[in-house]
Amino acid sequence: MSWQNPDELKEAARLEWERLEGLAQPLKPRDRMALPAQEMPTQEPLARARNMREVATGYFADQARVEAQRCLQCKNAPCVNGCPVSIRIPDFIAELVKGDPAAAIRIIKQTSLLPAVCGRVCPQETQCQQPCTLGKALKSVEKAVAIGRLERYAADWEREHNAMQSPVVAPATGRKVAVVGSGPAGITVAADVRRAGHEVVLFEAFHKAGGVLVYGIPEFRLPKAIVQTELDALKQMGVEIRTNFVVGRTRKLADLLEKDGFDAVFVGTGAGLPKFMNIEGENLVGVYSANEYLTRSNLMKAYNSDKAFTPIHSPERVAVLGGGNVAMDAARTALRLGAKNVHLIYRRTEVEMPARVEEVRHAKEEGVQFHLLQNARRILGEKGRVTAVECLRYELGEPDASGRRRPVEVAGSEFQIPIDAVIIAIGNESNPLIKQTTPGLETDKWGHILTDENGRTSLPKVFAGGDIVLGAATVILAMGEGRKAAAAINALLSQP
Amino acid sequence: MNQILAKEQLSKDVYRMRIRAPLIAEERKPGQFVILQMDTDFGERIPLTIANADEKEGSITIVFQVVGRSTWVLAQMEEGESIANLVGPLGRPTHIEKVGTVVCVGGGIGVAPTYPIAQAMKQAGNKLIVIIGARTKELVIMEEDMRAIADELFICTDDGSYGRKDLVTAPLKEVCERQEKPDLAVAIGPPMMMKFCALTTQLYNVPTVVSLNSIMIDGTGMCGGCRVSVGGQTKFVCVDGPEFDGHQVDYDLLIQRLGAFREQEKIAADGCRMHEEAMEKGLKE
Numbered sequence: 001m002s003w004q005n006p007d008e009l010k011e012a013a014r015l016e017w018e019r020l021e022g023l024a025q026p027l028k029p030r031d032r033m034a035l036p037a038q039e040m041p042t043q044e045p046l047a048r049a050r051n052m053r054e055v056a057t058g059y060f061a062d063q064a065r066v067e068a069q070r071c072l073q074c075k076n077a078p079c080v081n082g083c084p085v086s087i088r089i090p091d092f093i094a095e096l097v098k099g100d101p102a103a104a105i106r107i108i109k110q111t112s113l114l115p116a117v118c119g120r121v122c123p124q125e126t127q128c129q130q131p132c133t134l135g136k137a138l139k140s141v142e143k144a145v146a147i148g149r150l151e152r153y154a155a156d157w158e159r160e161h162n163a164m165q166s167p168v169v170a171p172a173t174g175r176k177v178a179v180v181g182s183g184p185a186g187i188t189v190a191a192d193v194r195r196a197g198h199e200v201v202l203f204e205a206f207h208k209a210g211g212v213l214v215y216g217i218p219e220f221r222l223p224k225a226i227v228q229t230e231l232d233a234l235k236q237m238g239v240e241i242r243t244n245f246v247v248g249r250t251r252k253l254a255d256l257l258e259k260d261g262f263d264a265v266f267v268g269t270g271a272g273l274p275k276f277m278n279i280e281g282e283n284l285v286g287v288y289s290a291n292e293y294l295t296r297s298n299l300m301k302a303y304n305s306d307k308a309f310t311p312i313h314s315p316e317r318v319a320v321l322g323g324g325n326v327a328m329d330a331a332r333t334a335l336r337l338g339a340k341n342v343h344l345i346y347r348r349t350e351v352e353m354p355a356r357v358e359e360v361r362h363a364k365e366e367g368v369q370f371h372l373l374q375n376a377r378r379i380l381g382e383k384g385r386v387t388a389v390e391c392l393r394y395e396l397g398e399p400d401a402s403g404r405r406r407p408v409e410v411a412g413s414e415f416q417i418p419i420d421a422v423i424i425a426i427g428n429e430s431n432p433l434i435k436q437t438t439p440g441l442e443t444d445k446w447g448h449i450l451t452d453e454n455g456r457t458s459l460p461k462v463f464a465g466g467d468i469v470l471g472a473a474t475v476i477l478a479m480g481e482g483r484k485a486a487a488a489i490n491a492l493l494s495q496p
Numbered sequence: 497m498n499q500i501l502a503k504e505q506l507s508k509d510v511y512r513m514r515i516r517a518p519l520i521a522e523e524r525k526p527g528q529f530v531i532l533q534m535d536t537d538f539g540e541r542i543p544l545t546i547a548n549a550d551e552k553e554g555s556i557t558i559v560f561q562v563v564g565r566s567t568w569v570l571a572q573m574e575e576g577e578s579i580a581n582l583v584g585p586l587g588r589p590t591h592i593e594k595v596g597t598v599v600c601v602g603g604g605i606g607v608a609p610t611y612p613i614a615q616a617m618k619q620a621g622n623k624l625i626v627i628i629g630a631r632t633k634e635l636v637i638m639e640e641d642m643r644a645i646a647d648e649l650f651i652c653t654d655d656g657s658y659g660r661k662d663l664v665t666a667p668l669k670e671v672c673e674r675q676e677k678p679d680l681a682v683a684i685g686p687p688m689m690m691k692f693c694a695l696t697t698q699l700y701n702v703p704t705v706v707s708l709n710s711i712m713i714d715g716t717g718m719c720g721g722c723r724v725s726v727g728g729q730t731k732f733v734c735v736d737g738p739e740f741d742g743h744q745v746d747y748d749l750l751i752q753r754l755g756a757f758r759e760q761e762k763i764a765a766d767g768c769r770m771h772e773e774a775m776e777k778g779l780k781e
Contacts, residue, residue: 205716207536207581215718244583246716250519272718276730283723283730283749285756292719300713301538309540309565310713311760384752431717432735 003365006041006057013038013062020069029072033134037143038067042362049335049366052219052303056120064153068096070134071145078131079147084480085111089128089147096150101157108154113188114479116159116226119152121217122476123356142357159229166236170197175493178203178262180247180434183211184475185268185466187230188482189489190239193266196490200239201262205246208299211270213475215299216291218329220336221359224298248437257461264461264489267449268482271428271467277321281379282424286313286386290322290330290425297333314338315420319389320368321345321376322425323353328360330423331368342368343417347375347394347407373407377414379422388416428472438462446471455485463489498579501555506637509562510605511571512547518554520546520584526612527590527707527739530556531715533581534569542566543712545609545684545738546585547638556584559608559637564761586715587738590705592616596679599625599671599702601664601693603685607638609707610684617682618645625678626650627667629685633658664689665696672700680705683742687751694742704742708733711756725749 016036023031041057042048048055059067071093079089088107095104108115128147129135135144158164175198179190182204194200208214210227235241247253247269256262274289276282288296293312296302300310318334320327323346334342344363346353349372353360364370373394380388393413396405430447442450442458448471449464451457457464465481467473502514520530524546533539548557562571573579590613598617602610607628618624626646630636631654643649650667651659660667664685671678681704683693690706697704710722715734722733727744731737 207533244581246583249586250523274720283725285752289720292713292721295713295719307538309538311757433716
């Protein structure tokens with residue numbers, strides 16, 4: 001689909017809403033099905049590829065109401081089953097139809113803590129929108145009700161209208177909980193545990209809280225001011241945030257329990273250890289892990305080269321290896337840092353790409369060049385710096401363990417792409433720091449902490465959740481895990 | 497937090513600072529480092545080895561050389577001011593044990609991180625030989641600190657302005673040739689110095705530990721920017737190191753990667769110098 005002018009989207013929605021108001025309410029399912037799916041307004045692709053501002057600018061009010069009218073209000077609500085935290089989706093959408101975003105956000109916040117974040121970064125097409133009856137009836141998941149965009153609309157409305165309400169905190173219990181890692185899982189646990197009246201200290205290794213929401217996901221996809229609003233809300237609830245504190249190094253996990261008086265610890269340290277491909281040339285200057293590249297740009301603000309002390313290379317030709325959301329973020333960041341040619345190299349086809357459809361579309365619109373069924377075999381350099389990447393062509397063979405068709409090398413198909421930088425975005429492994437420094441904490445062979453369904457680890461009073469348990473996953477799954485662990489912590493601490 | 501308790505200029509561009517950091521002072525062990533940042537929004541994160549700590553006072557000591565923009569800003573700070581961010585202790589501690597004789601080689605600013613290791617080795621009951629190397633007399637640091645703990649001390653300068661006119665590898669070779677050769681060598685300094693120390697000790701089969709100071713961001717394994725090749729395998733200095741078997745490190749790669757941002761660093765450093773000159777000019781006027 002080609003880019004649509006936001007002004008036109010706004011005007012079309014206005015006319016559509018006028019027409020709808022003339023119809024008998026509630027609308028008949030057939031009328032709802034005929035309503036035009038509302039496109040997300042975005043900055044013009046070539047302009048946005050050179051700035052850091054948010055790409056998707058959010059629904060206009062009329063768009064939100066028209067889109068909300070598309071919801072069939074199914075009795076069995078399959079969308080709710082698709083949501084990892086079971087947001088009461090038809091209910092909040094019904095409030096949007098009435099033009100009451102305040103009521104909508106109240107419903108969302110009963111189950112989700114970070115709707116402004118999740119509305120932006122959740123893979124709705126594989127979660128709530130995937131089983132949507134409307135999408136099924138129209139034979140395309142892309143035509144499902146845009147639940148994520150509506151969630152974002154309600155959350156943005158609340159923030160922009162200063163209508164955010166600090167959750168009620170129960171009277172102090174005298175119990176104290178340490179939350180290690182301030183990403184999505186940690187933020188969720190901190191909020192839920194604090195609400196029960198326990199003292200909460202949220203520990204962060206970096207100088208800024210927010211975890212992957214701050215160092216990983218770029219500004220143009222998730223403005224940092226939004227994350228800050230969520231962190232400010234935590235502080236308002238009385239959560240203490242301690243940055244520059246590496247649990248395992250600054251203090252051992254066991255010492256938090258034994259010396260510092262914490263009654264429970266939640267570990268949500270994420271999947272922060274970049275995987276490399278173990279190919280020739282990987283340590284040349286100009287080869288980055290996506291983590292390093294994105295952290296330099298996002299957390300350290302290297303994109304603001306006038307002010308930031310942290311350097312980053314801004315070469316003309318960049319290769320990104322991988323096909324996930326992180327690869328898209330890296331490729332699009334490279335464009336914004338001034339690259340003329342960004343080559344995204346992925347060894348399967350677009351169908352198998354783990355990245356969200358929307359991210360892939362945005363990347364293409366902005367000019368990222370996709371090289372599918374190709375993979376880097378080695379990285380070539382001169383005087384220690386990258387000059388080219390040598391690739392091999394692949395074709396799809398039989399399905400592998402993941403159910404995706406296995407890519408098979410085409411012998412003798414080597415070719416080179418001249419480039420000045422390579423960003424490796426093939427995933428993350430679990431960070432070993434806590435494991436190395438916490439005897440008795442059981443992990444699987446990949447270093448993921450083993451837990452029961454309530455986040456309990458092998459150590460008493462120690463809970464875990466998010467990517468350190470799941471492996472690299474999504475914000476909403478981390479949040480879902482966090483909620484369960486928080487409930488278990490609250491149950492443990494309510495015992496006399 | 498992170499208040500500068502004392503500041504002392506050791507040589508032209510080298511400073512020693514005692515900083516209030518009670519938690520780090522309590523936990524730190526020889527061989528570990530901290531990461532500092534001068535500004536929360538726009539500062540860069542720079543790793544520096546902990547040169548000493550005083551648990552009672554709740555302070556750590558760092559020694560640094562002004563090489564770029566951040567260290568330049570740090571050097572402008574005065575006693576009583578606080579550093580925006582300080583995190584640590586990071587990295588794996590040095591393995592300290594009684595092995596017999598330990599020779600510690602510190603080159604230039606590398607003397608500072610060598611000190612706590614030398615101190616711990618001595619306390620563990622080892623005979624301690626220390627070799628200090630510097631380009632010239634002005635740049636010899638921590639001589640008295642080392643003299644107080646070493647059983648034997650060598651000082652070399654490249655230009656002969658102080659101590660022997662030699663590279664550190666010369667006394668190191670002599671020590672290795674003794675009938676009772678050292679049981680362990682520790683070498684910390686410029687990569688080229690560590691490379692040649694390792695080549696020297698290798699001839700005499702003296703196990704050698706080097707401490708690498710690579711470019712880092714987080715210091716907890718997350719970015720992989722600090723990767724080095726040790727025995728043909730990629731390792732992260734921050735979580736696998738900073739100390740490695742000196743005979744296995746690919747020093748040429750380390751030197752290459754340390755130069756990754758040389759152009760940007762040069763532009764930044766020129767900016768600092770211009771600023772400094774402008775300030776001096778302003779003072780005169």
